[in-house]
Amino acid sequence: MLGSDIYIMCPVTGTLDKKKIKHLKDLDLYCDFMHETSMYECEKSFANTITRSPLGKVKISYMSDEYDNASVEWIDALCVLTYQEKSELGILVFIVPLCSRDDTQIGDIVFSGHLRIDDSEKIYDLNSYIRTLKLLSCGKEKIIYTNSLALKSVEQIGYLLAGETAGSEHIDYRIRDQKLEELSSNNIAMYDFYELYASTNSIVYLVNGFSDNYLNNLEIEALLIYICEIAVLQNAAIGRINGQIVDELMQNSNISTSKTLKLQVEFGKTILLWDNKIYNYYMSQQLSNSIVSAFETDKLLEEYERNSEHIEQIASLKSAISADIEGKVLNILAFAISIGELVQLIKQLVAYYQGHTYALGASGISVAILLLLALIIKRNRKNRNKGI
Numbered sequence: 001m002l003g004s005d006i007y008i009m010c011p012v013t014g015t016l017d018k019k020k021i022k023h024l025k026d027l028d029l030y031c032d033f034m035h036e037t038s039m040y041e042c043e044k045s046f047a048n049t050i051t052r053s054p055l056g057k058v059k060i061s062y063m064s065d066e067y068d069n070a071s072v073e074w075i076d077a078l079c080v081l082t083y084q085e086k087s088e089l090g091i092l093v094f095i096v097p098l099c100s101r102d103d104t105q106i107g108d109i110v111f112s113g114h115l116r117i118d119d120s121e122k123i124y125d126l127n128s129y130i131r132t133l134k135l136l137s138c139g140k141e142k143i144i145y146t147n148s149l150a151l152k153s154v155e156q157i158g159y160l161l162a163g164e165t166a167g168s169e170h171i172d173y174r175i176r177d178q179k180l181e182e183l184s185s186n187n188i189a190m191y192d193f194y195e196l197y198a199s200t201n202s203i204v205y206l207v208n209g210f211s212d213n214y215l216n217n218l219e220i221e222a223l224l225i226y227i228c229e230i231a232v233l234q235n236a237a238i239g240r241i242n243g244q245i246v247d248e249l250m251q252n253s254n255i256s257t258s259k260t261l262k263l264q265v266e267f268g269k270t271i272l273l274w275d276n277k278i279y280n281y282y283m284s285q286q287l288s289n290s291i292v293s294a295f296e297t298d299k300l301l302e303e304y305e306r307n308s309e310h311i312e313q314i315a316s317l318k319s320a321i322s323a324d325i326e327g328k329v330l331n332i333l334a335f336a337i338s339i340g341e342l343v344q345l346i347k348q349l350v351a352y353y354q355g356h357t358y359a360l361g362a363s364g365i366s367v368a369i370l371l372l373l374a375l376i377i378k379r380n381r382k383n384r385n386k387g388i
Contacts, residue, residue, distance in 0.1 A: 004103050005146040005217055008094040008110055011139035011236030012130055016081055020133050022056030027078050037222040046278045055079040060094055061116035062101050064169045065108055074118060082229050087270045089236045091229060097214035103145050104159040104166040110141050111163035139239030142232055144203045146221050148210040149195060158184040161199035188290040190283045198294035227288045231295055237270040238300040245307040
């Protein structure tokens with residue numbers, strides 16, 4: 001029985017430590033073939049914004065779902081970083097060609113947060129390993145499973161889409177979910193030589209011509225991988241800005257309009273990812289639309305829009321309240337100074353009628369004080385808008 005080709009995609013942000021790049025023949029072939037595919041399927045100006053860097057071989061953990069007590073085996077994997085420099089967004093991809101282990105258990109390991117990586121120097125959990133590359137996680141992992149159409153099992157598809165093991169040692173159960181049953185029967189393929197099933201977690205790609213030669217399989221997998229790359233980068237863009245907005249709301253009591261503008265500008269750098277005209281072919285665009293829909297990117301965008309509107313409202317209210325307070329302070333001071341001026345004027349009139357000279361230049365002093373106060377308030381307002 002043929003094992004599946006498995007691609008574990010982890011959205012990240014940051015700037016890769018170039019010292020981590022490790023060239024291997026299979027990885028270089030993968031990177032070159034993916035680039036050729038992107039140049040064929042998309043506008044070249046867009047395709048060239050996304051690069052792939054080989055990061056060498058690692059081992060990933062495999063164990064039963066009794067995680068705390070399970071013995072760990074290790075599976076060889078290749079590691080690649082797909083990266084868009086302008087947005088500083090990427091995808092850490094673990095590739096397991098022709099995996100002989102239970103696909104559903106690998107999904108369970110990844111989505112339950114039990115994935116471990118051995119880079120031959122140390123064993124890390126996923127987030128710690130990502131940090132060794134000078135990157136940060138910014139979204140939920142996705143998995144692509146590819147296998148032969150001849151091995152199709154509707155029940156297996158359901159567990160893969162759910163991201164749960166079909167052979168639990170922890171509890172005896174079978175999934176019974178109407179939505180999942182619908183997804184397991186909803187073939188979103190664009191051509192007749194394969195079947196394709198998708199959920200928010202996973203893509204199951206069952207294809208005629210799947211073989212025990214990984215590089216041959218890559219030829220029929222590359223387009224799907226590329227479309228998923230763009231969809232995951234979109235999710236990474238939303239995940240990053242949502243995380244930043246939540247951090248601002250939770251940790252920073254001095255939210256400014258300039259800070260909210262900075263967040264929007266950073267998100268704007270991802271605009272090319274959202275262009276629905278980047279694909280050269282209609283069927284590629286339709287497949288992309290189906291996968292983006294399965295990943296529920298629209299719901300992530302709605303969450304971003306709610307968070308964005310909320311933080312903008314807070315910044316605007318803080319700015320309005322501060323401006324109102326400053327206006328009232330100026331009015332009070334101006335009133336106080338005007339009273340002082342009136343007193344001085346009365347004194348001068350009394351002194352005049354009594355034949356005395358009495359002139360202190362009170363009006364000039366008052367104007368100077370008002371100007372100084374106005375400058376101080378203007379400076380505070382400028383600092384507040386900068387988020388200081």
